[in-house]
Amino acid sequence: MRNLGLLLKGEVQRLLKYNIVQVGFGVTMLWVLVMFLLGREEAGFFVPLFVFMDAALMSVLLMGAGLIYEKQENTVKSMLVAPVGLPHVIASKLISAVYVALQSALFIGLVAFFFFDVTVRFHILLPVVALVALVHAAIGFALTLVTDDFTSFIALLAVYMIVFTFPSIFYALDLTGEILEMLLIISPAHASMLWIETAFDEAARTVLLVLGSVYLLILSAALIWFVGRKYPESAIRE
Amino acid sequence: MKSVFDIEDLGFTYRKGVRAVDGVSFTVQKGEIFGLLGPSGAGKSTTQKILTRLLHRFEGTVRFEGRDLRSYGNEFYERIGVGFELPVHFSKLTGKENMEFFARLYSKTADIDSLLQRVGLFEDRDRLVGEYSKGMKMRLNFVRAMLNDPEVLFLDEATNGLDPKNARIIKDLIREFQSSGGTVLLSTHLMGDVEELCDRVGFITDGRIREIASPRDLKLRHGRRELVVEYREGKTQHTERFNLDTIGEDERFFELVRNKDIETMHSGETTLEEIFIKVTGETVDA
Ligand SMILES: Nc1ncnc2c1ncn2[C@@H]1O[C@H](COP(=O)(O)OP(=O)(O)OP(=O)(O)O)[C@@H](O)[C@H]1O
Ligand SMILES: [Mg+2]
Numbered sequence: 001m002r003n004l005g006l007l008l009k010g011e012v013q014r015l016l017k018y019n020i021v022q023v024g025f026g027v028t029m030l031w032v033l034v035m036f037l038l039g040r041e042e043a044g045f046f047v048p049l050f051v052f053m054d055a056a057l058m059s060v061l062l063m064g065a066g067l068i069y070e071k072q073e074n075t076v077k078s079m080l081v082a083p084v085g086l087p088h089v090i091a092s093k094l095i096s097a098v099y100v101a102l103q104s105a106l107f108i109g110l111v112a113f114f115f116f117d118v119t120v121r122f123h124i125l126l127p128v129v130a131l132v133a134l135v136h137a138a139i140g141f142a143l144t145l146v147t148d149d150f151t152s153f154i155a156l157l158a159v160y161m162i163v164f165t166f167p168s169i170f171y172a173l174d175l176t177g178e179i180l181e182m183l184l185i186i187s188p189a190h191a192s193m194l195w196i197e198t199a200f201d202e203a204a205r206t207v208l209l210v211l212g213s214v215y216l217l218i219l220s221a222a223l224i225w226f227v228g229r230k231y232p233e234s235a236i237r238e
Numbered sequence: 239m240k241s242v243f244d245i246e247d248l249g250f251t252y253r254k255g256v257r258a259v260d261g262v263s264f265t266v267q268k269g270e271i272f273g274l275l276g277p278s279g280a281g282k283s284t285t286q287k288i289l290t291r292l293l294h295r296f297e298g299t300v301r302f303e304g305r306d307l308r309s310y311g312n313e314f315y316e317r318i319g320v321g322f323e324l325p326v327h328f329s330k331l332t333g334k335e336n337m338e339f340f341a342r343l344y345s346k347t348a349d350i351d352s353l354l355q356r357v358g359l360f361e362d363r364d365r366l367v368g369e370y371s372k373g374m375k376m377r378l379n380f381v382r383a384m385l386n387d388p389e390v391l392f393l394d395e396a397t398n399g400l401d402p403k404n405a406r407i408i409k410d411l412i413r414e415f416q417s418s419g420g421t422v423l424l425s426t427h428l429m430g431d432v433e434e435l436c437d438r439v440g441f442i443t444d445g446r447i448r449e450i451a452s453p454r455d456l457k458l459r460h461g462r463r464e465l466v467v468e469y470r471e472g473k474t475q476h477t478e479r480f481n482l483d484t485i486g487e488d489e490r491f492f493e494l495v496r497n498k499d500i501e502t503m504h505s506g507e508t509t510l511e512e513i514f515i516k517v518t519g520e521t522v523d524a
Contacts, residue, residue, distance in 0.1 A: 006342045013339070017330045078326040078382060081290055082343040083315040236292050 003084050007092035012099075018069055020062050021100060027058055028104040032111050040116055047112045048197045049172050051125070054104045055132040056192050057165065060157060063097050063140030068150045076235035090227055094137050101133030102126060109199075118200060125199035132192040135216045138223035139188065145230040165189040172197075191216050240268040242303060242390055242421045243289060249297035250284055250445075258284040259296070260445035271412065271422040273436035275429075281445040282425035283323055286392050289423065290320050316345060319388030323395040323425075325375035326382065329368030333359055333378055336367055337385060344386040353381045357407060372399040380408055384415075391415055393424040397431055409435060441517055449517050460516050465505060467491070469498040 015021045031050040035043040070076055079089060109125050112118040139160070147153045164187035172193055191212035243266040250259040259281045266272045274282045287293045289300060291307060291314065300307040302314070327336045334350065341347045354360040357377040367375065376399050383391060393412070397405040412422060412435055426432060432439050433453045441448045451459070463482040468475060480491050482505075494500065 003343070010339050010342065013335075014328060014331070017328070017335075073329055074322070074324055074326045075328055077292070077322055078320075078340060079343075080292055081315055081318070081320040082340055083312040083345075084343050085312055232292075236287065 004088045004091060007084060007088055008095060011092045011096045015062075015066060015096060015100070018066065020066050023065075024058055024062050024100050024104060028054055028107055031108055035108075035111065035116065043112070043116045044118045047108065047116070047118050047120075048193070048200050049169065051105050051108055051129065051199075052132070052168075052172075052189075052193050052196050054108065055101045055129045055196065056136045056189055057161070058104070059097050059101050059133045059136035060140035060143070060160075062100065063093070063137045064144050064153050064157065065150070066093070067141060067144040068153060071144065071234070072149075074235075076231075080232060080235060086228065086232060090141075090224065090231060093141070094134060094224070097137035097140075098130050098133045101129055101137075105129040121199050125196075128195045128199055131213065131216055131220070132195060135188050135192070135220045135223070138220050138227060141227045142223050142230075145227065145234045163187075168193045188216060188219055240303075241265045242268050243423070244301040244304070245289070245298070246300075247298035248285065248288065248300065250281075250288060250293060250295070252284075258445055259288070262298075262442070262445070262447050264440050264447060264450055266421060266423055267437075268421055269416065269419060270437040271416055271424065271435050273432045273439040274423070274425045274442055275427065275432050275439050276425075276442035277427055280442045282427075282442060283394055284445075285442070286320075286394050286423070286425055290318065290392055316386060317388060318390045318392060319383035319386060321379050321383035321391070321393040321396050323398060325367075325372075325379060327367040327370075327375060327378060330366060332364050333367055333370065333374075334363040336378065337381055340382060341385050346387060348384055348387040350381070350385070353384055356411060357381055358404065373401060373404055376400060377404060377408070380411070384411075388420070390421045390423070393422065395426055396424060397426070397428065405431075456517075460512075465491075465503060467494055467500060468502045469494060469500045471498065475501065 012021075031054065035046065035050070038046060080086075105125060106122075109120045109122060113120045143153055143156050143160070147156055168187060168190040171190070194212050195216070243264075245265070246263050248259055248262040249257075251257045262281070262285060264272070274285060276282050284293065288296045289307070291310075294308075302310065307314075327333075328339065331339065333354065337350045337354070341350060351360065351363075354363050357380060359374060359377055359381070362370070362374065367378065370378065376396070380393075380396055383393065391412070396412070397408055400408060409431065412424070416422060422435075424431070424435065436453055438450060438452050439456070440450045449456070465480045465482060465485060466477060467480065468477050470476075478490070478494065480488055485491055
């Protein structure tokens, strides 16, 4: 536990020095700015989407950026010969990502609540965002382990977005039919989206929600298992 | 003498199919500087990565202080220091921040400032590592290896990219580490480093150790026992070689000494590089 605390401290320091936290915060400010530009009526409709983008896409991106730097600079090797457990190292990265996402979601939620009269159920929003950020940080982690550089990371991320995220966004904007909905649930992005919506909507569909959350949890576990196996190998370029 | 590492029949094949280490056996004694000397691609770094537990799928046995290496937990890393062949720093942190970042992870740490001072980085401690030169980064690698005041030091091409002055500093520090009781395993392709530092050296090529000896023994065994005499006659310079075993009866030698203007006389021991070529049948760039 002492180690995890130290690693978290180091990880946050690193994320700050590499401007990764700042970029994340900048993007959050951007959503808030868009909300003000859209005005009271429209903003309420878009808030879940913004929270989703922040918790999901930004988690993948920021996690990926941080890890690619680390890989290029060979610092993981130096970490691997220090007396720290790999699970702690991985945990510190995931927890930092979740923390950054929570901060952003809380900020967007507060702005929506106070300035736009949006109903925000914070006790649901925060755990939901934590889970969504966790699964997406794990996706970002896994993506960096199967790619060699930032370019191929971005390419894979684009594929992920086209396959999973865009349909979700269209769905949120009511651009697709209801039939797709059951199919969409296999997308982590979509399950995330559904979950986030419930934080703003009393009339949530429980079946989908339970299905979605179980799915996200299993997916996180599977991804973290993969990361644990592959992370040291990729660091040493075995 | 107590052995620190006992390595028997070590083998390793990378996932891409490269057989990097093939049947390597050697022992590292407590308090010695053991060198792995070999050309590029010989398997030195791979061997070091196995001994520092970065590569796990190896064949053969490795014992650290008599116990199977695999049976150690993370506490193993409290006791060893690892210097990598390439820089391993956060470029957007300063030199000092980098060292503090890793020092935190150990239960005991050396004095970072005095280490930085010793390798000549103290003045630059607050500059971003991204602005460091290659030699500065390599010196910081050495500090990284020494951070936890280790008992065993692994150094992979520690003087790589260093000018003679800084290489001197690092070599002095390695010696100092040994005199204070430390054990060193160093990999290099530089004959000079081996001659100067190592108690024993293992020649490695193509993943196999060809010979293990002290640098001196090797020279005596493989070296030519001769004396080289350089003298001047008018404007031209001449060189003659004499066999050390028969020099006492060699009239020509005495004649030169009596009558010629001798410039230098030195033993014609072969360099380690020449021995290397003889032992392994390969050439190497020093
Ligand atoms: N990650 C890797 N994947 C596949 N093959 C590798 C990998 N790393 C090293 N090798 C191969 O294994 C062999 C031994 O490499 P190693 O790095 O151990 O050599 P070395 O003696 O340290 O060389 P150098 O003096 O250049 O550092 C080489 O043939 C090399 O190409
Ligand atoms: Mg090497």
